[in-house]
Amino acid sequence: MNEETKYLRMSRNERIQHFFLLSSFIVLVITGFWLKFPEAWWVRWIVYVIGENAFEARGIIHRVASIVLIAVSVYHLIYIAFNKRGRTLVKDFLPRKSDLTELKDSMKYLTGKKSDKPRFGRFSYIEKMEYWAVVWGTVIMGATGFVLWFKDFFFKYISNTGMDIATAIHYYEAILASLAILVWHFYFIFLNPDVYPMNKAWLSGFLTKEEMEKEHPLELEEIEKTTEKDKIQES
Numbered sequence: 001m002n003e004e005t006k007y008l009r010m011s012r013n014e015r016i017q018h019f020f021l022l023s024s025f026i027v028l029v030i031t032g033f034w035l036k037f038p039e040a041w042w043v044r045w046i047v048y049v050i051g052e053n054a055f056e057a058r059g060i061i062h063r064v065a066s067i068v069l070i071a072v073s074v075y076h077l078i079y080i081a082f083n084k085r086g087r088t089l090v091k092d093f094l095p096r097k098s099d100l101t102e103l104k105d106s107m108k109y110l111t112g113k114k115s116d117k118p119r120f121g122r123f124s125y126i127e128k129m130e131y132w133a134v135v136w137g138t139v140i141m142g143a144t145g146f147v148l149w150f151k152d153f154f155f156k157y158i159s160n161t162g163m164d165i166a167t168a169i170h171y172y173e174a175i176l177a178s179l180a181i182l183v184w185h186f187y188f189i190f191l192n193p194d195v196y197p198m199n200k201a202w203l204s205g206f207l208t209k210e211e212m213e214k215e216h217p218l219e220l221e222e223i224e225k226t227t228e229k230d231k232i233q234e235s
């Protein structure tokens, strides 16, 4: 393999799933906080651009986007259960003992106690945490969102207190999820000096050799070992 070799990071199918996840999430964040803060300064801009009808439609748009998010989540479950690449993907996302060592080594590196950055495999402990946070967040938002959506039905079982708890969980998890994406995910995709100005894998699907060396050196070693083995077997 030469310097020009590209390494597949996200297949076309995975990029399409990611696209539906990110677009539905963005719409949910905007319409959700618009429902909560109808008088906010940025709401006035949206109403100015789109018109008063958009104001009335925000609840409907929120519900439509939630269906898209749930549909792509269900598709993802099918993908990780029945697709070979999907099964490997979720297996590689499972937490391992080595993640704790990587976390410890990262802390030492970031506080200047260690000179070498830990060497990650296909998914670092950070990427694993992000993945499981999305899984957990979607379950929480979906469950509490449906309680808010079908108020009359759920009210019979959980009364006013239950409704208040569901509303509070939905709201605070919305803040947590929005900050996790804006601060955490965006830092690693855009601002991280190793990938700045952007990790393009979500668009092109591929990483360069240089990016692999910086971000996933252990995975790169594995790939190169397999390629070498194939070359020996061929000759």
Ligand code: HEM
Pocket: 025, 028, 029, 031, 032, 033, 035, 036, 059, 062, 063, 066, 067, 069, 070, 138, 141, 142, 144, 145, 146, 148, 149, 150, 167, 168, 170, 171, 173, 174, 175, 177, 178
């Ligand atoms: C996953 C599926 C989701 C469903 C089914 C759902 C559903 C709902 C429903 C039915 C409401 C009440 C709407 C109304 O009063 O007309 C609501 C409110 C809200 N949603 Fe969602 N939602 C989901 C995901 C999200 C996400 C991902 C976010 C943001 C990250 C979000 C943020 C909000 C906020 C901030 C409110 C206002 C809460 C309040 O009034 O205290 N939602 N949602």
